[in-house]
Amino acid sequence: MGVFSGWKMPLYYRSIREEYFSCINSCGLFDISHLGKFFLRGKEVTPFLDYATCRQVSKVKEGKGKYTFFLNWRGGIVDGVTIFREKEEEWLLISNAGAREKLFQWLDYLIKNQKWEVEVEDVTEKKTLFALQGPQAQQTVRQLFPVPNDNWPKFSFRQFSPGFQIIHLAFSREDGFEIMSDVSLGLEWWKKLVEEVESQGGALCGLGARDLLRFEATFPLYGQEIDETITPLELGREDLIDWEKIDFIGKKPLLLEREEGSKKKLVGLEILGRRIPRYGYPLYTKEGMPCGYVTSGNYSFSWHKVLALGFVSSACSGRGENLLVAAPRTRLEAKMVSLPFGEGG
Amino acid sequence: MNIPDDLFYTREHFWVKKGDVVTCGITDYAQNELGDVVFVELPDVGKKIKQGDRIGEVESIKTVSYLYAPLSGEVVEVNKELDKKPELINQSPYREGWICKVQPENEEEFKNLMSKEEYEAFLKTQ
Numbered sequence: 001m002g003v004f005s006g007w008k009m010p011l012y013y014r015s016i017r018e019e020y021f022s023c024i025n026s027c028g029l030f031d032i033s034h035l036g037k038f039f040l041r042g043k044e045v046t047p048f049l050d051y052a053t054c055r056q057v058s059k060v061k062e063g064k065g066k067y068t069f070f071l072n073w074r075g076g077i078v079d080g081v082t083i084f085r086e087k088e089e090e091w092l093l094i095s096n097a098g099a100r101e102k103l104f105q106w107l108d109y110l111i112k113n114q115k116w117e118v119e120v121e122d123v124t125e126k127k128t129l130f131a132l133q134g135p136q137a138q139q140t141v142r143q144l145f146p147v148p149n150d151n152w153p154k155f156s157f158r159q160f161s162p163g164f165q166i167i168h169l170a171f172s173r174e175d176g177f178e179i180m181s182d183v184s185l186g187l188e189w190w191k192k193l194v195e196e197v198e199s200q201g202g203a204l205c206g207l208g209a210r211d212l213l214r215f216e217a218t219f220p221l222y223g224q225e226i227d228e229t230i231t232p233l234e235l236g237r238e239d240l241i242d243w244e245k246i247d248f249i250g251k252k253p254l255l256l257e258r259e260e261g262s263k264k265k266l267v268g269l270e271i272l273g274r275r276i277p278r279y280g281y282p283l284y285t286k287e288g289m290p291c292g293y294v295t296s297g298n299y300s301f302s303w304h305k306v307l308a309l310g311f312v313s314s315a316c317s318g319r320g321e322n323l324l325v326a327a328p329r330t331r332l333e334a335k336m337v338s339l340p341f342g343e344g345g
Numbered sequence: 346m347n348i349p350d351d352l353f354y355t356r357e358h359f360w361v362k363k364g365d366v367v368t369c370g371i372t373d374y375a376q377n378e379l380g381d382v383v384f385v386e387l388p389d390v391g392k393k394i395k396q397g398d399r400i401g402e403v404e405s406i407k408t409v410s411y412l413y414a415p416l417s418g419e420v421v422e423v424n425k426e427l428d429k430k431p432e433l434i435n436q437s438p439y440r441e442g443w444i445c446k447v448q449p450e451n452e453e454e455f456k457n458l459m460s461k462e463e464y465e466a467f468l469k470t471q
Binding site: 273 | 404
C-alpha cells in the first residue's frame with residue numbers, strides 16, 4: 001500500500017509485472033475513485049469551459065468528451081482533464097488526484113471574479129470510478145451491462161441509470177472503459193467487476209501497473225510532466241490547442257511562445273542499462289552542462305528497456321544528442337528517442 | 346510469508362545458508378516489499394566485505410535499496426543469472442534468486458544472525 005494524494009492506494013496486489021501483462025493480454029481492473037470528479041452546471045457553463053481551457057469544447061456533443069488543459073495566465077498547466085458533456089448545460093470533469101483542490105479553487109476564483117453563471121460541485125467523494133483496461137475490456141463491459149451492439153467511439157459515454165455511466169476511455173495504449181457510479185452502489189459493482197474480470201483470467205491492478213501503462217503511452221501525470229510552470233507547447237501537445245478560438249486563458253503567452261520558441265521541451269530517453277531514473281534526477285549534456293531534469297522513469301516489460309521522460313532546454317532537445325542522467329553515485333547514459341514511445345521502434 | 350527454518354537472517358532482510366561457504370540472498374519479505382526487481386548490482390568476486398557493509402543495490406520499479414553484507418569474509422561467487430533475469434529475486438528468493446556466496450572469516454559473527462523464530466518476531470516490529 002502507498003499514499004497517493006492523500007488516498008491510501010495499493011501499488012500492486014500481486015506484482016506490477018503480472019498486473020501490467022493482464023492489461024496487455026486480457027483485462028485489468030483498477031479502483032481509480034481517487035481521481036477528482038466535478039460537475040459543472042449553468043447557463044454559461046459551455047462558454048466558460050471554452051474560455052477556461054485551451055480546446056474548443058463547445059463543439060462537443062452530448063454524450064461525448066475531450067482531453068484538455070486548464071491553463072493559468074502565463075499559459076502554464078493548472079491540470080490536464082477529461083471533460084464530458086452530460087447534458088446541454090452540464091459537464092463532468094475528471095482531474096488528476098493531485099490537482100483536485102487546486103483546480104476547484106481555480107474554477108471557483110474564475111467563476112466568482114468574472115461573474116460566470118456556473119456552479120461547480122466536487123463529487124469526488126460521492127462517486128466511485130473503476131477502470132477496465134486491456135483488449136478484453138470491452139467484452140467484460142458487454143457481459144455485465146446492457147450495451148447496444150453498435151460502435152462505441154472512444155471519448156464517449158453511455159448512461160445506464162441516473163448516477164451510473166460508463167466512459168470509453170483508457171489511460172493506456174490499450175483499450176479501456178471507466179465506470180462511474182454513486183458510492184452507495186460502488187461496492188456492489190466492484191464485487192461484480194472483480195468476479196467477471198477474474199473469470200476471464202484478468203487481474204486486479206494497482207497504481208504501479210497504471211503508472212507504467214500511462215508512461216508507455218506518454219500520457220502526462222500531474223506533478224511530473226504537468227505543473228503550472230509547464231506549457232502545452234513545452235509538453236509537445238500543440239495538437240491540444242485550438243488557436244482559432246477568439247480567446248482563452250493563456251492564449252497570448254502561448255502565441256508568444258510559439259513565435260519565439262519554447263524554453264524547454266519534453267523528450268523521451270532510452271537509458272543504457274537497467275537503472276531507473278526517478279523524478280528530479282538532473283540531466284547533463286555529454287560535455288557536462290546541466291540541461292534539464294527527469295520527470296518519469298520506468299522499466300518497460302514489453303520493450304525490455306528502461307525509458308524516461310524529461311524536460312531539457314530547447315537548445316539541447318533540438319540536437320537530439322545523447323545525455324547523461326545524474327543518478328545517486330552514478331551517471332546513466334541516455335539516448336533521445338521520439339515521442340510518443342513505441343512509435344519509432 | 347515464506348521463512349525457511351534452515352536459514353539465518355539479518356535485520357537488513359538477508360538470509361544466510363550455513364556451510365563451508367555461505368550462500369545468501371534477500372528474504373521473501375524483502376522481495377515483496379521491493380516489488381518487481383529490474384536490476385541487481387552485485388558485489389565483485391574476490392571482494393573482502395565486512396558484516397553490515399553496503400555490497401550492492403537492488404533496483405525495483407518502486408524503489409532502490411542497498412544490499413548489506415550479512416557476514417565478513419570474501420565474496421567467492423555471485424549469481425550472474427541475475428544480470429539477465431533479475432526477476433528471479435521475486436520468483437525464487439531462497440533458491441534461484443540467491444545473490445552471492447561468501448567465505449566467512451569470523452564464525453563468531455553467526456551469533457549476530459537471527460533464527461527463523463527470531464526473524465518472524467522481528468518482522469512483527471517492522
